[in-house]
Amino acid sequence: MNAYVSGIGSTKRIVVWDTTAGRIPDDQVQFIFGHESGHYVLHHIPQEFAGSAVGLFFLYWACAGFAAWLLARFGARWGAAEPASRTGLVVLLFAISVAGFLLQPASAAFSRHFEHQADVYGQEAIHGIVADPQKTAVAAFNSLGEAWLEDPAPSSFIEFWLYDHPSVQSRANFALHYNPWANGGHGRFFKN
Numbered sequence: 001m002n003a004y005v006s007g008i009g010s011t012k013r014i015v016v017w018d019t020t021a022g023r024i025p026d027d028q029v030q031f032i033f034g035h036e037s038g039h040y041v042l043h044h045i046p047q048e049f050a051g052s053a054v055g056l057f058f059l060y061w062a063c064a065g066f067a068a069w070l071l072a073r074f075g076a077r078w079g080a081a082e083p084a085s086r087t088g089l090v091v092l093l094f095a096i097s098v099a100g101f102l103l104q105p106a107s108a109a110f111s112r113h114f115e116h117q118a119d120v121y122g123q124e125a126i127h128g129i130v131a132d133p134q135k136t137a138v139a140a141f142n143s144l145g146e147a148w149l150e151d152p153a154p155s156s157f158i159e160f161w162l163y164d165h166p167s168v169q170s171r172a173n174f175a176l177h178y179n180p181w182a183n184g185g186h187g188r189f190f191k192n
């Protein structure tokens with residue numbers, strides 16, 4: 001079960017897998033659709049593109065420096081002094097994989113931020129359409145967590161390092177307590 005938003009220009013689309021639409025109640029599908037429409041309305045795809053472009057620029061710049069340092073320090077032993085050589089390319093790829101591993105938590109946090117925004121948007125989008133947005137969102141996370149065989153209580157270190165979505169447990173917990181309409185208030189993205 002899953003859904004996604006993808007595409008540029010006229011190819012933009014929200015896809016809800018048929019296995020999602022057929023297996024859970026309609027209100028939960030509406031919440032999932034609301035989440036995906038949040039990615040669309042809040043321009044997450046262009047923001048992620050821009051963020052990746054800026055991030056990769058500095059990442060590769062730093063990696064070129066790191067690879068040059070490695071070659072200056074160990075190049076004689078490795079039989080390569082020049083970055084522009086076959087060994088130099090391998091050293092550069094090594095530097096990129098080390099940096100990619102170390103920066104994994106930063107890119108995961110960036111992604112989790114957008115996913116959380118889409119969760120908030122999705123829950124606000126179904127307000128007034130379903131009877132109880134909190135209940136629907138929690139039920140949807142339970143359905144997804146079951147279908148995905150999610151770890152119900154992942155270690156917070158693993159979540160910090162690897163999860164590009166908040167854990168299903170923390171998403172459900174947020175949804176359960178998110179009720180901006182109490183006492184006549186309104187949501188973050190919808191003013192009614």
Ligand SMILES: [Zn+2]
Nearest residue numbers: 035039115118
């Ligand atoms: Zn999402």
